[in-house]
Amino acid sequence: MPSKKRVLIPAYYFPPYGTVGVFRLAKFIEYLPKFGWDPYVVTPVSDHYLDTESVHKFPNTLEAIEVIEQTDIWGGTMISRGLGSFNASDSLKRKTLQGAWVPSLVQQLLSTIQEYDIDVILGSGGPFLPLTALPVVKRRTSTPYVIDLRDPWVQPNGDTDGQHLLLRLKKKMGQILEPQVVRGASEILTVTEKLTSQYQSRYPKQSQKFTTIHNGYSPADFELIEPEPSDRFRITYPGKWYGREHAQMFLKGFERFVNDHDAELVHYGTKNTEIQTLIEELGLKCHVLSRGYVDRQTVAATTKGSNVGLVISRTSNDLPTKVFDFIGCNVPILAICDPGSILDEFIKQFRNGYSVPKRSPDEINSVLSDIWETGPTALGDTNQVSEYTIESTTKKLSTVLNRAIE
Structure with missing residues (x-):
């Protein structure tokens, strides 16, 4: 049997720490050995994380890794204390720590490449600042x-004049740093066709480097x-409620639906006081069950016993990870989103x-009533659903990695 090739993966967030963004990378790592790749990981020590441990531990991912190297964050303790004394936001602390990790990351990547004869590096963002090490x-x-760009590094469109100083600074840094990283990359992944198209328009001379690989699920x-x-x-x-405006149109449609139907909305995630007030104002307290954070298996059990999974987008570029969990559970999906958005186009492919x-609260009520009447029990047929397994997406990733070292 030929020896496996070696891929080095710098990951600021890595199990057991990290947000939903860690799922994609963790699952890639789990399946890469099946396609001839040994994963090597570089990640910071956990001392400076501002995030709690994930409820999902990814034991198969950890087992698949050949070597994990942990590095310190330069000046991490001083940064945390210094920004804390100025009551800086957690977001600013995170961004500063991510940037401060870059010098240590560069040194560790150089050391690991020399010691283990690495073939290629795979970097995923966000966070984006660690990509500048590559x-x-x-x-x-x-x-x-x-x-692997899971989100736009620099948000398209929009005037920054009315934005907070830190947001303007973040965008300006992205406009300077992103081109350097993109031009030096051998291959570039995005998670949707629309995001690929946006990047190709911005970098026409690099357009052949871009490949779309969707998120996926593990059966x-x-x-x-x-x-x-x-x-x-x-x-x-x-998922998260992103304030009253994010939630209220669906909840108003749901209010109309429960006037004629016995229904419940089960929410997993952070409880939001503003949303709880809205729920009470709409008389939905007996219909909305807020269960907080739990493990993925519990969420999956609830989802598999549901009539429909709900997704509410924030922007036209959103294709939330939870969509692929719903695909894994093979339940009908209701997406609340802008017409022509990535989520809208993606969801409509399924039966x-x-x-x-x-x-459109009236239309939300109407669609829920149609689902009640027709009683669909699955999202789509087996072939359509299996297209989005992590194994199939990792196979595509392996092809991209092989192209990078040719």
Whole structure:
């Protein structure tokens, strides 16, 4: 058997720490050995993380890793204390710590490449600042790198004049740093066709480097989970409420729906006082169950016992990770989003994927009533759903990594 190739993965967030963004990278790592790649990981020590541990531990991912190197963050303790004394926001602390990690990251990447004869580097963002280490390392070692952009580094469109100073600074830094990282990359991944198109328009000379690889789901995470039953029509929403405006149109549509139907909305995630007030104002207290944070298996059991999974987008570029968990559970999906958005176009490909404009509570009520009447039990057929398994997306990633080292 030929020896496996070696991919080095710098990851600011890595299990057991990190937000939903860590799922994509963790699952890639789990399946890469199946396609001839040994993953090597560089990540910071956990001392300076401002985030709590994830409830999902990714044991298969950790088992798949050949070597994990942990580095300190330069001046991390001083940065945390200094910004804390000025009552700086957690967001500013995170961005500062991510930037401060870059010098240590460069040194560790150089050391690991020399010690283990690495073939290629795979960097994922956000966070984006650690990606700036990759062109530096490439100049020193000639090791090619691939970047995986889960979100736009620089948000498209929009005037920054009315934005907070820190947001304007963040955008300006992105406009300076992003081109350097993009031009030095051998291959570039994005998670949607629309994001790929946006990047190709911005970098026409680099357009051939871009490949779309969607997020995905692992069948093993869902197939043995028994559905949590309910006597009511159930909608499951695992996600964050981003303020009153984000939630109120759906909740108004849901209010109209429960006037004629016995239904419940099960929410997993941070409880929001503003949203709880809105729920009470709309008379939905007996219909909305807020369960806080729990492990993915519990969410999956609730989802598998649901009539529909709910997704509410924030921007036209959103394709939330929870969509792929719903695909894994093979339940109908209701997306509240802008017409023509990435989420709208993606959901409509499925037989029982429903998309409703954000500001249409009457239409939300109408679509929920149609789902009640027709009673669909699955999102789509087996072939359509299996297209989005992590194994199939990692196979595409392996092809991209091989191109990078040719």
